[in-house]
Amino acid sequence: MNATITWATARRVLTQLRHDPRTVALMMLVPSLLMLLLRYMFNSEQAFSQAAPALLGVFPFLIMFLITSITTLRERTTATLERLMTMPLGKLDLLFGYAIAFGVLATLQVALAAGISVAWLGLDVEGSMWLLLLIAVLDALLGMALGLFVSAFARTEFQAIQFMPIFVLPQALLCGLFVPRDQMGSVLDWLSNFMPLSYAVEALNQVTSSAEVDGTLVRDLIIVGGCAIVALMLGAATLRRRTP
């Protein structure tokens, strides 16, 4: 690990995004607009308040998954990765550089969506707003790490997008957003235990409904963070210095 290279990579990724203001605007605004849409779809502050925490987990997860799988795929297919691999850059320098840059974006994205939900849409957060942000950012990093991992199995951007229904949709459906997990069929409930997004959503629900930081919350945080690290390591293993 080399802090200078990691930081240079983060700055490079953020500079690339700066040249693409439309993507940044979409990333920032879409989650907030969807929250607004849902608020009036439920047409009840109470129903919205119940669904909102889970959504704050699902959006950054989904968006980071997509953005990362496409950016890293692009890096793999345009030979910039091959060039970097001949240079004194560690795989983790590259990955953490991406994580810092996308982490910054995810934080802003979630802060905006959560801020708007609390200020105007009637979401009550009993616990700490910081903790809520932390969970959502961990969740975004998890999406990022998974996106990076699957980009190794796609050859085109078209294929990369097709991985979303496989890796993201089942987690979004089973995480408790649509139906509480304990009310689902027992097989699905059991399966949802193996999906990290379930724990992120559980933690977000807990933070919004109570100010207490209990064992379950800590465990959820560890699981989400741990899964993000495992996915990042798997992602690192897919970056090869030598290729066929």
Add this chain to the structure above:
Amino acid sequence: MTNYSAVVVEGLRVRRGGPEVVQDVSFAVPTRTVTGLLGPSGCGKTTLMRAIVGVQIVAGGKVTVLGRPAGHPKLRDKIGYATQNPATYGDLTVRESLRYFASVLGAPASDVDRVISEVGLEPEAKQLVGRLSGGQHSRASLAVALLGSPELLVLDEPTVGLDPVLRDELWELFWRLADSGVTLLVSTHVMDEAARCERLLLMREGRLLADDTPAALRTQSGSEDLEQAFLHLIRTSEVVA
């Protein structure tokens, strides 16, 4: 011999997707020279260069670069490699992209302006790489290889699509670099560029047909024209085979 060779390749074999695309190739690249790697498209030039910079999985043989096995971590800031397809970030400006690669290499920030002027891209320094013409894009990619103080430059068809004046300027740059102590391996399929190399490696269908000076190759075939010399070589090699 090793002391005077920046690159030593011994019995190299590479398989790509089944067939052997580099077959039992051996040669040495003397230091402080410009060595040309010639051969028709698809003969294995890029694959050979990838093996030298250490990003190619090889099936057999040995590649030694600056006294270490190819791909050794200590070589990573000593080799400048310009891939055949330009490898830079299209959504950064020329300068931003070079600044990033300079930080990765630990090269001084002043290198960015130096290499921009070496490849003649000053007017385009603030343009997005993705908006450059093909030749400008490949020069932006070549510039990355010149960052820092590489001892070996591996340049894969660096002058394709350039106008003759620029091509001439780049070859003068290559020679200046060689005079200052850098070893260059440059692939090309243009004959008049071959004539400007100190040594030539000729490849065909994954095999090395010749490894000699342009003058020796001309004498051997009794023809002043390098193109004719190569045709002669190819014919004699086919008779032997």
